[in-house]
Amino acid sequence: MNAVALVTGAAGGMGRVIVQRLAQDGFSVVAVDRAEDPLRELGDQLKKEGLDIQTRVVDLTKEAAIAELIDGLPALSALVNSAGLFDERGFFDLTQDDFRRTYELNLIAAASLTQRAAARMSAGAKVVNIASRAYLGARHHAHYVASKAALVGYTRASAMELAPKGILVNAIAPGLIDTPMLRALTPERLAAQLALQPTGQAGTPEDIANAVSFLAAPGMSFITGQVLFVDGGKSLGGSGA
Ligand SMILES: NC(=O)c1ccc[n+]([C@@H]2O[C@H](COP(=O)([O-])OP(=O)(O)OC[C@H]3O[C@@H](n4cnc5c(N)ncnc54)[C@H](O)[C@@H]3O)[C@@H](O)[C@H]2O)c1
Numbered sequence: 001m002n003a004v005a006l007v008t009g010a011a012g013g014m015g016r017v018i019v020q021r022l023a024q025d026g027f028s029v030v031a032v033d034r035a036e037d038p039l040r041e042l043g044d045q046l047k048k049e050g051l052d053i054q055t056r057v058v059d060l061t062k063e064a065a066i067a068e069l070i071d072g073l074p075a076l077s078a079l080v081n082s083a084g085l086f087d088e089r090g091f092f093d094l095t096q097d098d099f100r101r102t103y104e105l106n107l108i109a110a111a112s113l114t115q116r117a118a119a120r121m122s123a124g125a126k127v128v129n130i131a132s133r134a135y136l137g138a139r140h141h142a143h144y145v146a147s148k149a150a151l152v153g154y155t156r157a158s159a160m161e162l163a164p165k166g167i168l169v170n171a172i173a174p175g176l177i178d179t180p181m182l183r184a185l186t187p188e189r190l191a192a193q194l195a196l197q198p199t200g201q202a203g204t205p206e207d208i209a210n211a212v213s214f215l216a217a218p219g220m221s222f223i224t225g226q227v228l229f230v231d232g233g234k235s236l237g238g239s240g241a
Contacts, residue, residue: 002028002052004076005216008060008113009083011038013179014130017205018080018212023051025213030073033083034059060109070116075125078216079117081110081151082130086181088140088189099143106147111154114169118158123166126216129155130208133175133231140189148173152227159225168224170215175231176202198233 005022009015010031023029023046033039036057043055058065060083070076085105089098114127134141135148152171159169176182176193182202185193194200211230214220229235 001074002026003078003218004028004030004074005078005080006030006032006073006076006113006117007080007082008032008109009081009130010055011035011042012082012084013181014174014177014205014208015082016042017209018082019053020046020049020051021206021209021213022078022080022216023053025217027078027216028052028054030054030056032056032058032060032069060113061104063112066109066112066116070113070120075120075122076117077121077124077218078126078128079113080128080130080212080216081113083109084130084132084181086141086144086184088185089143090140091142094143099146102143102147103150106144107150107154110151111158114154114158118162118165118167121165121167124218124221125167126220127155127158127162127167127169128212128215129169129171130212131155131171131173131227133173133229133235135173136235155227156225163224168215168220170223170225171227172208172211172215173227173229173231173235174203174208175229175234177208178202178204196234198236201232203230203232 005027007019011033019031039055046053131151132148155171
């Protein structure tokens, strides 16, 4: 049987390409999302391509649903936490509820999945968390920035906790990536973001899938607790001008 990889947010702009890439790498992929129709369409499409895919509709903010999901699967060789919630809010408009619903998915769901999956993983298994370059600081979404900074902290803590079991945990910090999430920005905000981009353009979901493929690969055995920026140089801190 192929090694099993679970990808959350699988129906998303990045998630679907990550699913496809890991299946092409030879994993049996369990694609998880709460959005039923796009997930089913993705599964049908990738099965037609001859890829080894199963789909599971799960709301990852429900702890019992996470337990049922993980306990119903064979031990995972790779877990990719890509499900994430992003929206923009003025700093003084943010409510406690904005923080709660963002943390519920971006941090707590990823942590619950990691804990539950890692309890049954063998040495050599990988966890890859999709954080964001924004964790370094960004305007107009302090709740999201804070949730991704928390996910990076959790990545480092779980890398330490799980290293004795031979499980490697890393994060990817995407910059601007051309997905529906990016199209949630107003045209003005998008133009402003692109102007700050040293390469002058957004990346693609394939750029992220390449990084996930590298960090999840069976031969990757000595990198843990790291944040890999896939951001066209935005984390360098200048516009490149
Ligand atoms: N797109 C970007 O430019 C960008 C940049 C930096 C970081 N990221 C991060 O990359 C990851 C993937 O982004 P994307 O562009 O694919 O986002 P997306 O919005 O296209 O996909 C997110 C997916 O998560 C799913 N989801 C939401 N709530 C859920 C829940 N409770 N249970 C299960 N699934 C749920 C959605 O249905 C959706 O399919 C996210 O964590 C995001 O924060 C994206």
